[in-house]
Amino acid sequence: MNLLAISVYITAYFGLFISSLIFLTYLGNRHRIRDPEPKRFPFVSFIVPVFDEEKAIKETITSLANIDYPKNKYEIIIVDDGSTDKTYRVAKKLAAHSTVPVKIFTKTNGGCANALNFGLKHAHGEIIARFDADTTLDKSALLKTIGYFENPKVMAVTSSLNVLNHKGFLQRIQWAEYFMGIFLRKIFDLNQAIHIIPGPLSVYRAKLFEKLGGFDEANITEDTEMAMRVQSHGYEIRNSMSAMVYTITPTRFSQLIKQRIRWYSGFMRNSWDYKHLFDARRKTDLSTWILPASFITIFLSFFSLFVFAYYNIRAVIDYFIQLSVTGFGMPEFFHNLNWQTITDALINYATSQYIFFFVIGTLAMLLYFLIAKYYSGEKRGIFRAFILFMLFYFPLFVFFWTIALYYTITGKKTTWGHRVYSRGRML
C-alpha cells in the first residue's frame, strides 16, 4: 500500500468515526436543540470593553438599548480601556440619551480581560453578558440564552457566532468556518463539552466569578481559559444555536494570520494548563473524543499535506530529470493536453478508488452547514462559501497552525494591544 492510500484511509476512518459521533449526538438530542423558554427575567449587566471604537460605539449602544428584553431588567457598562480617540466622549453623550441605564468608565489600558474584570466590579446583575464593540446582535439573542440558566448547574451560555462581512474570497472562507462552528458548538453543548466561550455575546451567571474568579488577565485567550476552568469544576456551559451575533472578520491576510496566532497559541497554552481535561479516566465526551479529535485533526492535516507535497515534489523532481536528458521542453503532461485528455483525467478522478470517501466527506460537511442554516435562521446563501471552504480551507488551516506552532515552540513574542505575549501568556 502506498503513502497516499495510507493517508486517505486513516483520515477517512477518523472522519467517518467522528462524523458518526456528531450525527448520533444530533439525532439523539433533536428535542434539546430548541432554546428553553425563560420562566423569569433576571437582571443582566452587559459589559462592553472598548478600545478606540469612536465609530462603532454608537451602533453598539443603540443596538444593545433596543434588544428584546425588559428595559428595567438590564444595564450597559462600557469600559473604555484607555482609548486614544474620542470613544469615551462619544459614549458619554450617547449614554445621556439612552432609554436603558448606561454606565461609562474609563481606565488606563490593561487589555480585554482586565477591562472585563473592572466592569464586573461595577456590575450588579445576576447575569453578566460580555459583548464586543465591533459586533452586532439579533434583538432576541440575549433572550434566547436566559432560559438555560434555569438549571443551577449552568454557569455560562454561548451564542452563535456568525459573520457580518461575508463577501470576498477570504471572508467567504472564514464565514463558512464560523458557520460550521455554529453547528459544532451545539454538538459540543449536547455532549457537555464546550471548551471555548467566544467573546462576542457570552453570558455568565455572576456567581461564577465569586466561585471561580475573574478572567485571567495574563492569558492570550481568556475566553478559552474561562471555558476550561468552568469545565474543570464540573459546571455546565450551554449553547443557543439561534442567539445570533455577527462579528467582523479580518479583511487583510496579515490581520488574519495575527488573529490565528493568538487563537491557536492560546488554545495550545490552555490545553497544556488544563491537560487533566484530556485524561480519559474522567470518562467524559470532552476527554474521550472531543479534545483529542481537535489535536488528531491538526496532526492528520499536517500528515495529509506532507503526503500531498511528497507526490508533487516527486513530480517536480521527475520534471527536472526529464529536463536534464531532453533539454528544455514542456512537462510530460502538457504535450497531451487536449479536450480528450482533460475529460479522461476528470473521469479518472471521478472513478478513483478513493472517490467514495471524498463524496461522503463532502456530504457530511454539507449536512453540517444545512443543519446550522436551519436552526440559526440564516437567510444569506452559503453555497459559494461552502465551495470555497472545501477547496481552500485545509491548506490555510495547516499554514496558520504551522506559524502558531513555530511561535509556541520557539517562544517568539506576539503583541495584542499594548501587551506582549509568549506561548500564550503575557510577559
Add this chain to the structure above:
Amino acid sequence: MVKVGKINKNFPKQSEKSYDSNKFIAAFAIATLMFIIGIFVGTLFINYKIEKINAMNEAMRFDMASAELQEILNEQESCAPISYFEEKLEEVESKVKYMEDQLGKYDSKVLNLKKDYALIELRHYFIMKERQEKCAGNYSVILFFYSNKPGEILEGEKQGYVLDDLRRRYGLDFLKVYSLDVNLGLDIIDTLREIYGLEQVPSLVINGEAYSGFQSKDRLNEILNLPQITDDSEQENMNISLDNSTSEENDSVIILR
C-alpha cells in the same frame, strides 16, 4: 456589585459527567461499515479499469492473429501499414502506466497487465521487424529494456524520457519503441537479452544492434541518423512528409474490426 474571587484552580479530580458508551459502539459500527463500503467501491472501480485494459489487450491479440492469417491466405507479404495497432498500443500503454501510478509499480494486478501487454508488444515488434527488411520500411524499431528495482529505476526513467521525446518529435510512423520491464518473469524477454548479450539495464536494441547502458539524446540522433529539428514548424513539416510517404498505401491499409 458582583464579587470577583481569586482565580480558582482547585479542581475536583473526577468528573460527574460521563459519556454514553452505546454511542461509541454505534459510531464504531457505522464508521467501520462505511469504511468497508468505501474500500469495496474503490476495488470495484480498480477492477473495472483493469478489465477494460484486459479487454483491449484481448481485442488486439485477436486482431493481430487475424492480420497474420490474412497474410498467410494471400500467400504474399503485405506491406500495408497497420498504424491502427500502434495507436491502440499507445493507448493501452498509457492506461497501464496510469494503473501503475494508482496501484504502485509492484502491485500484482499491474504486473499481470504489463506481462500481457509485453507479449502483445513483442508480437507487433516481430511483425514490424520483418516488414522493415521485406518492405524496406522507412522507420526504426527499438527494443527498450528497463528495470523498476530500486537503484536501477532512475537510469531507466531517464532513457524513457529521451525515447518519449524522440517519439514525440519524429512520430509513431518513424520510431517504433517497445518498452519491456525485465523483472516481469517472461522467458521471451530473458531470451532476447541473452541473444543480444544485454545484461545491463537500461539497454536498447536498435534495428537489430545492441546498445548497453543509457544512451543520450545526441547519441541516439547519431545512431538513428535523425534529421535535426530546430522548432515546431519544422517538426510539423517532418510529420507531414512522413504522412505523405505512406499516402499511396493508405488505400490498402488493413481495416480491422
